[in-house]
Amino acid sequence: MLTRKLKALKRQIVESQVWTSMFRHDYDDTPRNRFLQIMANVWLHLHPPKIRRHAIRVRFTWCMGGITFLLFLVLTITGVVLMFYYRPVGEYAYADMKYLEFDVPFGMLMRNMHRWAAHGMVITVWLHMFRVFMTGSYKSPREFNWVVGVILLTLTLLLSFTGYLLPWDQLSIWAVTVGTNMARATPLLGHEGPFADVVGVTPRYDARAFLLGGSVVGPPTLLRFYVLHCIFLPILASLFMIVHFWRIRKDGGISGPL
Amino acid sequence: MAEVRATAAAPAAKTKPAPTSAVKKAQLEDRVHVWPFLVRNEFICTLIVMVLFTVWSIVINAPLEEPANPANTPNPSKAPWYFLGLQEMLVYFDPWMAGVVLPSLVIVGLMVIPYVDINPKGSGYYTFRERPFAITTFLFGFLILWVTLILLGVFFRGPGWNLFWPWDRWDPHKVVALTNVDLASLDIGGTGLPFKWLGNPKIFGVELIGLTLSVLYLGVLPVVYYLWKKPTSPTLQTLGPVRYAIVVQLFLIMMSLPLKMFLRIAFNIKYVWITPWFNI
Numbered sequence: 001m002l003t004r005k006l007k008a009l010k011r012q013i014v015e016s017q018v019w020t021s022m023f024r025h026d027y028d029d030t031p032r033n034r035f036l037q038i039m040a041n042v043w044l045h046l047h048p049p050k051i052r053r054h055a056i057r058v059r060f061t062w063c064m065g066g067i068t069f070l071l072f073l074v075l076t077i078t079g080v081v082l083m084f085y086y087r088p089v090g091e092y093a094y095a096d097m098k099y100l101e102f103d104v105p106f107g108m109l110m111r112n113m114h115r116w117a118a119h120g121m122v123i124t125v126w127l128h129m130f131r132v133f134m135t136g137s138y139k140s141p142r143e144f145n146w147v148v149g150v151i152l153l154t155l156t157l158l159l160s161f162t163g164y165l166l167p168w169d170q171l172s173i174w175a176v177t178v179g180t181n182m183a184r185a186t187p188l189l190g191h192e193g194p195f196a197d198v199v200g201v202t203p204r205y206d207a208r209a210f211l212l213g214g215s216v217v218g219p220p221t222l223l224r225f226y227v228l229h230c231i232f233l234p235i236l237a238s239l240f241m242i243v244h245f246w247r248i249r250k251d252g253g254i255s256g257p258l
Numbered sequence: 259m260a261e262v263r264a265t266a267a268a269p270a271a272k273t274k275p276a277p278t279s280a281v282k283k284a285q286l287e288d289r290v291h292v293w294p295f296l297v298r299n300e301f302i303c304t305l306i307v308m309v310l311f312t313v314w315s316i317v318i319n320a321p322l323e324e325p326a327n328p329a330n331t332p333n334p335s336k337a338p339w340y341f342l343g344l345q346e347m348l349v350y351f352d353p354w355m356a357g358v359v360l361p362s363l364v365i366v367g368l369m370v371i372p373y374v375d376i377n378p379k380g381s382g383y384y385t386f387r388e389r390p391f392a393i394t395t396f397l398f399g400f401l402i403l404w405v406t407l408i409l410l411g412v413f414f415r416g417p418g419w420n421l422f423w424p425w426d427r428w429d430p431h432k433v434v435a436l437t438n439v440d441l442a443s444l445d446i447g448g449t450g451l452p453f454k455w456l457g458n459p460k461i462f463g464v465e466l467i468g469l470t471l472s473v474l475y476l477g478v479l480p481v482v483y484y485l486w487k488k489p490t491s492p493t494l495q496t497l498g499p500v501r502y503a504i505v506v507q508l509f510l511i512m513m514s515l516p517l518k519m520f521l522r523i524a525f526n527i528k529y530v531w532i533t534p535w536f537n538i
């Protein structure tokens with residue numbers, strides 16, 4: 001009696017105009033629905049509806065590309081939360097970190113997640129490249145996707161590096177100082193690099209000054225790295241990820257033995 | 259379907275045998291539904307990763323040190339850990355080389371891999387035997403030159419960028435004798451070898467010694483090897499001179515790091531080639 005009523009209720013809901021406007025197929029496990037689950041869903045249709053059997057083996061891919069992408073999503077979400085409380089200004093930045101840690105509800109958790117996921121993403125992107133190399137998956141027709149991958153690897157490191165400065169503590173400014181000191185030795189473009197006098201670059205007008213917005217790591221650097229970290233690099237990385245995923249499909253899905 | 263078309267239209271028809279129709283048919287039949295099989299894996303994987311990072315973030319706090327103070331340089335100042343391999347190279351090369359040229363070449367070198375590795379075998383499965391050179395070179399570069407140097411930088415470098423065991427107390431006053439010499443003035447056992455016997459290298463031209471050695475290493479050595487091996491090596495024949503030149507230059511430049519490490523540790527060599535503009 002009750003089950004019959006429930007069934008009727010379910011039918012009423014599932015056949016209502018609101019429901020059918022959202023969901024275009026039912027959930028029964030039929031081959032048709034398995035296709036539609038993928039094809040009728042904007043997020044899942046990144047996948048093809050069917051793939052070769054070996055491609056779902058964890059032992060083959062180590063899931064590393066997927067985990068890298070997942071961590072990128074985690075970083076985007078926690079990063080937006082942090083942006084609500086953080087001001088990239090010399091006087092405020094460090095205080096805002098303290099505020100996040102002690103006063104903002106779940107602020108510490110968000111900061112920790114963002115930090116550890118960033119470290120994690122650097123490691124997983126290396127492991128992903130390692131796996132792709134070991135399976136020779138960069139070979140024809142996937143050469144170009146490997147190149148896109150190397151760009152993504154570089155962007156991941158740059159994202160991590162620009163973010164490293166933002167807490168504005170001793171660790172961050174000195175790590176970034178050491179990291180950017182090399183730029184002053186850029187051949188031709190850095191004031192301490194080979195042939196610097198030929199080009200005429202000076203400490204205040206060379207590759208490093210361009211990067212830092214000055215001759216030392218100071219408040220202008222903080223603002224510059226903030227913009228790169230929160231706007232420019234994430235957008236660039238997203239664009240290349242779109243290309244990366246698109247190319248996986250266009251190159252015939254994930255590689256495998258003939 | 260896109261997959262099939264792309265595989266069939268692969269431009270590598272020259273290097274890779276086109277899949278026969280039997281193979282294509284087998285590929286088509288050995289397929290599984292993404293829903294539920296792949297999506298299920300992704301879901302489980304997501305759960306595990308999220309649980310892991312949540313627990314990690316609850317248990318361990320991200321570091322936050324004293325406020326930034328440009329007047330107080332910590333010793334040692336370390337770059338973020340993933341760049342410590344590059345910082346480690348600064349011990350052996352000047353900044354323009356270790357910090358700019360070599361990192362750029364790492365990126366370029368990685369990008370050209372697919373275009374210079376013409377071995378059609380070992381695509382899409384794990385194998386060592388079918389591509390020993392590629393795998394050995396990559397493992398050496400990645401595990402030894404990248405990962406190991408990072409570990410060295412993270413755990414073994416202390417004040418003054420001196421070596422310490424992880425359990426040592428960091429002594430900022432540790433004295434390490436600076437006994438490095440340049441190759442041209444190296445004097446093994448007072449014999450004047452290898453170059454000291456030439457007389458005052460300044461007069462002979464220190465630049466010439468380094469220049470000659472570099473040309474031998476990057477120019478003559480690969481050409482001799484090419485001419486010697488080409489008649490008997492099908493790999494070199496298909497590789498052709500251009501791709502060979504790219505591979506060999508990148509390979510030798512990569513090997514210049516362990517080479518300089520060896521020269522430093524064995525003979526305290528600082529520079530191999532000195533010029534008024536740059537030193538290597």
Ligand code: HEM
Binds near residue numbers: 065153253
């Ligand atoms: C932000 C960084 C990256 C993301 C999010 C990403 C994501 C992915 C995903 C999800 C896949 C599907 C297969 C798998 O999970 O292994 C994949 C495949 C692939 N990735 Fe990446 N990747 C990234 C960086 C890289 C890098 C650094 C390289 C190489 C230098 C690379 C080269 C490739 C190639 C060649 C494939 C095709 C593999 C095959 O056909 O077996 N990717 N990537």
